[in-house]
Amino acid sequence: MTTVEVLFRYEQHPTEAAMVALGNMSEVYGIRRVQLKEEWQTIRVEYDATRLNKAIVEQLLRRAGINIAEELPLIPPQPVVEAGPAPTPAK
Numbered sequence: 001m002t003t004v005e006v007l008f009r010y011e012q013h014p015t016e017a018a019m020v021a022l023g024n025m026s027e028v029y030g031i032r033r034v035q036l037k038e039e040w041q042t043i044r045v046e047y048d049a050t051r052l053n054k055a056i057v058e059q060l061l062r063r064a065g066i067n068i069a070e071e072l073p074l075i076p077p078q079p080v081v082e083a084g085p086a087p088t089p090a091k
Contacts, residue, residue: 002049003032006057007074010041011067018065025060028052042072 014022014036022043025034030051035044043066045057054071061068 003046004049004054005044005046005074006054007042007044007072008058008061008066009069009072010043011069013038013041014066021064022061022066025064028060031057031060 022034022036025031025045030048031045032048033044033046035046036042037044043061045061047057058068058071
């Protein structure tokens, strides 16, 4: 088994029917965990990559009634630090 996570941002708060459908997603063979964060409007799905792929997971979420806006990186981008002049070696 190869466990993979994917993170999506959704546009609108899920309806009650969509929340029930999300609860039932754990019954899909290959879905390990579904985690919804309302304050950030994100859904993180852990799945078995030997059974499913990212496109299928996104399709399952859309069929559940979740309005996916975009996929987000799991690791936020780090700020770019500009390098100054190289330090001179100590003598």
